[in-house]
Amino acid sequence: SPSGEIQPSVAEGAEMDGDGGDNGEMTAGKAIYMVSDGTGWTAEHSVNAALGQFEHCLIDRGCPVNTHLFSGVEDMDRLMEIVKQAAKENALILYTLADSSMAASAKHACDLFGVPSGDILRPTTEAIAAHLGVAPSGIPRGGRKAHLTEDYFQRIEAVDFTIKQDDGAQPKNLNRAHIVLVGVSRTGKTPLSIYLAQKGYKVANVPIVMGVELPKMLFEINQEKIFGLTINPVVLQTIRKTRAKSLGFHGEMRSNYSEMVHVKAELEYASRIFTQNPVWPVIEVTGKAIEETAAVVVRMYHDRKHRCSMPRISRRY
Amino acid sequence: SPSGEIQPSVAEGAEMDGDGGDNGEMTAGKAIYMVSDGTGWTAEHSVNAALGQFEHCLIDRGCPVNTHLFSGVEDMDRLMEIVKQAAKENALILYTLADSSMAASAKHACDLFGVPSGDILRPTTEAIAAHLGVAPSGIPRGGRKAHLTEDYFQRIEAVDFTIKQDDGAQPKNLNRAHIVLVGVSRTGKTPLSIYLAQKGYKVANVPIVMGVELPKMLFEINQEKIFGLTINPVVLQTIRKTRAKSLGFHGEMRSNYSEMVHVKAELEYASRIFTQNPVWPVIEVTGKAIEETAAVVVRMYHDRKHRCSMPRISRRY
Ligand SMILES: Nc1ncnc2c1ncn2[C@@H]1O[C@H](COP(=O)(O)O)[C@@H](O)[C@H]1O
Ligand SMILES: Nc1ncnc2c1ncn2[C@@H]1O[C@H](COP(=O)(O)O)[C@@H](O)[C@H]1O
Ligand SMILES: [Mg+2]
Ligand SMILES: [Mg+2]
Numbered sequence: 001s002p003s004g005e006i007q008p009s010v011a012e013g014a015e016m017d018g019d020g021g022d023n024g025e026m027t028a029g030k031a032i033y034m035v036s037d038g039t040g041w042t043a044e045h046s047v048n049a050a051l052g053q054f055e056h057c058l059i060d061r062g063c064p065v066n067t068h069l070f071s072g073v074e075d076m077d078r079l080m081e082i083v084k085q086a087a088k089e090n091a092l093i094l095y096t097l098a099d100s101s102m103a104a105s106a107k108h109a110c111d112l113f114g115v116p117s118g119d120i121l122r123p124t125t126e127a128i129a130a131h132l133g134v135a136p137s138g139i140p141r142g143g144r145k146a147h148l149t150e151d152y153f154q155r156i157e158a159v160d161f162t163i164k165q166d167d168g169a170q171p172k173n174l175n176r177a178h179i180v181l182v183g184v185s186r187t188g189k190t191p192l193s194i195y196l197a198q199k200g201y202k203v204a205n206v207p208i209v210m211g212v213e214l215p216k217m218l219f220e221i222n223q224e225k226i227f228g229l230t231i232n233p234v235v236l237q238t239i240r241k242t243r244a245k246s247l248g249f250h251g252e253m254r255s256n257y258s259e260m261v262h263v264k265a266e267l268e269y270a271s272r273i274f275t276q277n278p279v280w281p282v283i284e285v286t287g288k289a290i291e292e293t294a295a296v297v298v299r300m301y302h303d304r305k306h307r308c309s310m311p312r313i314s315r316r317y
Numbered sequence: 318s319p320s321g322e323i324q325p326s327v328a329e330g331a332e333m334d335g336d337g338g339d340n341g342e343m344t345a346g347k348a349i350y351m352v353s354d355g356t357g358w359t360a361e362h363s364v365n366a367a368l369g370q371f372e373h374c375l376i377d378r379g380c381p382v383n384t385h386l387f388s389g390v391e392d393m394d395r396l397m398e399i400v401k402q403a404a405k406e407n408a409l410i411l412y413t414l415a416d417s418s419m420a421a422s423a424k425h426a427c428d429l430f431g432v433p434s435g436d437i438l439r440p441t442t443e444a445i446a447a448h449l450g451v452a453p454s455g456i457p458r459g460g461r462k463a464h465l466t467e468d469y470f471q472r473i474e475a476v477d478f479t480i481k482q483d484d485g486a487q488p489k490n491l492n493r494a495h496i497v498l499v500g501v502s503r504t505g506k507t508p509l510s511i512y513l514a515q516k517g518y519k520v521a522n523v524p525i526v527m528g529v530e531l532p533k534m535l536f537e538i539n540q541e542k543i544f545g546l547t548i549n550p551v552v553l554q555t556i557r558k559t560r561a562k563s564l565g566f567h568g569e570m571r572s573n574y575s576e577m578v579h580v581k582a583e584l585e586y587a588s589r590i591f592t593q594n595p596v597w598p599v600i601e602v603t604g605k606a607i608e609e610t611a612a613v614v615v616r617m618y619h620d621r622k623h624r625c626s627m628p629r630i631s632r633r634y
Contacts, residue, residue, distance in 0.1 A: 029633070030448060030449055032445065032448070038366075038609075038612070039608050039609055039611070039612035040612060040630075041362070041608055041612065042362055042363060042366040045358070045362045045363075046359060046362075046363060046438060046441050047441060047445070049355075049359040049413070049438060049458075050438055050441040050442040050445050050453075051445065051634050052415075052458055053415060053442050053446075053453035053454050053455070053456075054445065054446075054449060054451055054453065054454070055454065055461070056451075057449065057451045058634045059633065059634055063449065063451065064633060064634065065449070065633075065634040066631055066632070066633055066634070067631065067632045067634065068629040068631045068632075069629060069630040069631075069632075070628070070629055071612045071616055071630075072612065072613075072616065081627070082627075085627055092444060092445065092448040094441060094444060096366070098369075098370060116444065116447065116448055117444075118440055118441065118444035120440060120441045120444075121363060121366060121367055123435055123437060123440055124363050124364060124367040124411060124435065124437045125367040125370050127409060127411060127433065127434075127435040127437075128349065128364070128367050128368065128370075128371065128409065129370075129371075130433065131347060131349070131409040131433055132347055132371060132374065132380065132382070134371055134373075134374045134380065136370035136371065137370050137371070137372065137373055139370075141366075141369055141606075141609065142609075144372070145603075145604030146604055146605055146606040146609065148552070148555060148556065152606075153559055153563075155508070155607075156505070156507075156508050157563065159507060159508050159511055160507060163480055163483055163507065163511070166480055188473070190473075190476060190477060190480065191472070191473050191476050194476050194480070194511060194514075194515065195515070197511075198511065198512070198515070235465070238465060239465065242470055246470075246474060286462075287462030287463050288463055289458075289463040289469075290472075291356050291358055292355070292356055292458065292463065294356070295356035295357060295358065295388045295389065296389075299388055299389065310398070310399075310402055311387070312385040312386060312387055313357075313385065313386040313388075314383060314384065314385045314386075315383070315384050315385075315386075316346070316376065316381060316382075316383055317368055317375045317376055317381065317382040317383070317384065
């Protein structure tokens with residue numbers, strides 16, 4: 001079942017181990033084709049979110065869906081080949097095609113072959129066109145060169161910074177972070193840090209480990225950029241058991257790490273630290289996908305930073 | 318100007334340094350409000366892609382756009398407050414609201430206040446509903462708990478793995494990677510690796526440095542998962558100059574790193590390595606955003622893996 005935008009774009013478990021699910025021979029299940037003249041990530045993201053509305057009937061409930069992403073589709077021949085294949089597979093085609101004649105051809109060919117279809121970005125583009133009073137260029141992203149904007153460098157710097165600060169490395173740099181995450185092992189600090197870094201935030205994360213003192217520097221930086229993460233002990237134990245297995249932990253190490261008594265004690269230890277630092281908001285991550293926690297952190301970050309009457313995250317284009 | 322989905326969701330340069338652009342007082346420029354009952358990332362991603370169609374008129378061309386993201390909007394009061402503010406600011410509202418009565422209210426209120434608006438996910442959801450013959454749940458993502466799916470663990474493991482392999486660390490693990498990227502410094506190996514890791518691929522990257530031998534292990538693993546990256550020397554020099562400045566390189570170190578003679582020699586050295594290893598596809602990254610290069614790599618990865626007649630990336634829900 002889908003659980004968020006940045007899930008693997010392949011059914012990893014099966015795929016990567018080579019069961020060949022990716023050869024167009026998935027049988028059971030309805031097919032959705034996503035076609036883009038660009039990367040296809042926009043279509044994938046939207047379809048993934050939309051499929052969230054059908055969780056009650058997807059794989060576990062016996063109504064599986066197979067998605068197939070076709071990216072870089074910039075010529076009519078490839079487009080027609082895809083439409084024909086969709087007709088054979090009884091697939092739905094959802095597309096994002098900047099060139100309006102390509103889009104019209106897609107629609108036309110789908111109608112001709114009896115393939116249900118939808119243009120999933122055009123309504124957005126048209127609403128914006130009407131608002132700006134400017135016509136869309138009709139040029140796919142491949143048709144122009146991406147510039148080395150300040151944004152580009154900023155994002156790359158954020159990723160570089162964040163990787164280097166992972167897991168409490170280099171406390172001396174905590175003051176250079178935009179956001180600092182604090183929590184016990186396996187509360188998702190690393191994937192959350194990376195998710196935020198991709199959005200341009202420099203993130204440092206500091207692990208809470210019983211018996212290990214937190215770096216002094218943590219208490220010397222601006223306390224408003226620090227966020228505590230907490231999680232339900234039962235869920236944490238599940239995550240840690242999986243982790244311990246994949247790391248090949250054995251004996252005492254394994255039990256300390258994932259035994260309930262230890263897990264609970266460590267969460268209580270963390271909770272005492274959070275109580276002592278009431279300025280840090282504490283975010284409950286249980287049952288949240290990474291991108292959901294990220295949304296909460298980013299929202300709070302901007303609210304605290306600007307203390308405006310109407311919380312929002314703004315950006316200039 | 319927008320250059321891809323994973324740009325910072327804030328105008329970092331200005332914002333993070335605290336010029337207060339995020340307090341709702343951006344003046345010049347048309348406003349677009351994005352409203353979601355969830356994280357808002359889907360709306361942000363779609364609007365970002367759509368704005369690509371207006372690059373010819375955005376900031377540099379004197380027709381700036383300001384976007385404002387409102388996430389977690391689950392009750393009517395907050396929705397109404399946002400609509401009223403949009404009316405004041407002459408903003409366009411683009412929303413994703415799973416609950417159809419919330420969506421209807423949004424539309425109704427916008428019409429009432431003369432705010433142009435659009436539901437940007439519903440067309441996709443409805444096309445899928447018709448295709449599956451199943452009604453959407455109408456439940457926002459916040460209304461359910463994300464599960465600890467195999468996908469979840471796979472993605473986290475991919476991110477953990479990828480961070481640890483960055484910049485040629487631990488060549489002994491190269492065989493465990495799904496994808497191995499090879500290229501000179503600043504061809505974007507790290508951000509590309511991280512982008513792919515978020516999609517569930519375990520990525521290792523190996524730097525090419527003149528005078529440093531590549532790890533033996535690189536030639537012992539499956540050669541089909543290795544990708545070379547190359548870039549135009551002028552563009553690389555620009556990137557390196559920026560990098561050298563931000564790292565505070567001086568004297569000889571700086572000139573070696575970013576002087577044209579050295580940059581060209583290093584790229585030629587890389588190109589000789591690529592010629593000696595003709596199985597590695599060489600991807601030109603010049604002028605490509607990270608997500609564009611990622612799309613190329615993923616496409617080739619799946620094509621090579623399955624050698625199916627119709628290249629596609631498939632996934633099961
Ligand atoms: N920067 C951009 N410039 C022009 N078109 C873009 C840009 N980014 C995305 N698009 C278009 O938006 C749609 C979705 O892009 P993608 O997510 O790459 O599939 C495609 O039709 C692209 O051509
Ligand atoms: N896993 C999910 N389950 C239910 N609804 C979802 C899911 N993911 C996204 N959505 C909905 O899709 C829209 C876009 O989500 P978001 O990207 O979080 O703003 C919102 O209306 C969400 O409520
Ligand atoms: Mg797309
Ligand atoms: Mg959204």
